[in-house]
Amino acid sequence: MQEQEKLDELFMRKALEQAQMACDKGEVPVGAVVVCRERIIARAHNLTELLRDVTAHAEMQAVTAAADSLGGKYLDSCTLYVTLEPCTMCAGALGWAQLGRLVYGASDEKRGFRKYVPDALHPKTEVVAGVLEDECAVLIKDFFKKKR
Amino acid sequence: MQEQEKLDELFMRKALEQAQMACDKGEVPVGAVVVCRERIIARAHNLTELLRDVTAHAEMQAVTAAADSLGGKYLDSCTLYVTLEPCTMCAGALGWAQLGRLVYGASDEKRGFRKYVPDALHPKTEVVAGVLEDECAVLIKDFFKKKR
Numbered sequence: 579m580q581e582q583e584k585l586d587e588l589f590m591r592k593a594l595e596q597a598q599m600a601c602d603k604g605e606v607p608v609g610a611v612v613v614c615r616e617r618i619i620a621r622a623h624n625l626t627e628l629l630r631d632v633t634a635h636a637e638m639q640a641v642t643a644a645a646d647s648l649g650g651k652y653l654d655s656c657t658l659y660v661t662l663e664p665c666t667m668c669a670g671a672l673g674w675a676q677l678g679r680l681v682y683g684a685s686d687e688k689r690g691f692r693k694y695v696p697d698a699l700h701p702k703t704e705v706v707a708g709v710l711e712d713e714c715a716v717l718i719k720d721f722f723k724k725k726r
Numbered sequence: 727m728q729e730q731e732k733l734d735e736l737f738m739r740k741a742l743e744q745a746q747m748a749c750d751k752g753e754v755p756v757g758a759v760v761v762c763r764e765r766i767i768a769r770a771h772n773l774t775e776l777l778r779d780v781t782a783h784a785e786m787q788a789v790t791a792a793a794d795s796l797g798g799k800y801l802d803s804c805t806l807y808v809t810l811e812p813c814t815m816c817a818g819a820l821g822w823a824q825l826g827r828l829v830y831g832a833s834d835e836k837r838g839f840r841k842y843v844p845d846a847l848h849p850k851t852e853v854v855a856g857v858l859e860d861e862c863a864v865l866i867k868d869f870f871k872k873k874r
Contacts, residue, residue: 630799631790632822633781642779651778666846667818674780674815695843698814 586659586681589613590710593659593683596623596636597717603628607717610636610660612644612653619656620644636660637668641675654678654702661714663690663707669698676700682707683714734807734829737761738858741807741831744771744784745865751776755865758784758808760792760801767804768792784808785816789823802826802850809862811838811855817846824848830855831862 589611596609600623612620620643625634637660644658645651653672657679664672664682669691672680680703691698699705737759744757748771760768768791773782785808792806793799801820805827812820812830817839820828828851839846847853 626799630797631793632799633786633790633819638781642781645779649778651774651780665818665822666843667815667822670813670815670818671781674813694845695814697842 585616586706586709589618589657589659590661590681590683590714592618592621593661594710594713594717596621597661597714600624600636601717601721607721608636608660608662610640610658612640612647613657613659614644614648614655619647633667635665635668637664638671641671645675652676654700657681659709661710662686662718663692665689666691666695666698669695672703673698673700677703679704679706681705681709683710684718685711733764734854734857737766737805737807738809738829738831738862740766740769741809742858742861742865744769745809745862748772748784749865749869755869756784756808756810758788758806760788760795761805761807762792762796762803767795781815783813783816785812786819789819793823800824802848805829807857809858810834810866811840813837814839814843814846817843820851821846821848825851827852827854829853829857831858832866833859 592611593609597607601607605624609623620640622636622639624636653675659681661683663686740759741757745755749755753772757771768788770784770787772784801823807829809831811834
């Protein structure tokens, strides 16, 4: 396994920890971390129910927190790891932030941006899909199975 | 002029006041208000520079504030008035919020959602474009003229 792949798995595990925290609160289990120069500068998980706020997706909070940490609004030197493919809203935010690299776990056939608005990201953003895909997807599937 | 048109102009003037407040702070002049049963329940203007946060668009803040005011995350009984056509990110947020009605002033050919992701809103959201269009557009054009 290449060095970058190992790092990607390592950081996706941190995003999965965040997703588990969301799950423990009864939230749709999506977690994210932002990494800059191999250091985590922001961690977040979905809080839409607790905050009663549709904008409180893990990625949105992670973008805000990462910009705060860096003291600037552009994240072109950063990688966002998120357990689920971002939605239209989040992809739009990542586009404005000019994110350097997006790594996500599970695909979201229903709400994922790639189907609806594939050009939402900045043209320079590198995208890697499917890192720890099964683990990320199982969390979501189990959550909705219990809900029914 | 119909009653609804008069109301739409009235509330768009309130959104324009917000846009002017953004302008006075050196922000891209976009303003928004959320109206529920003919009462303004949220007001916001773009603060992306001040907060160094790409997610701080007028609409995003308005959605969060309106949900807070209502005590629930769905805005299906609300109208959002915004001086500029929402971007992909904001349209995605309005979709999640199941907004009842969207009224905007100027179109945004470059970044507006209608060109890129016309289905981002909830299927039931009514859309009215072009209310006080010229006044809304002039604010933006003047801002960018001064920037150059």
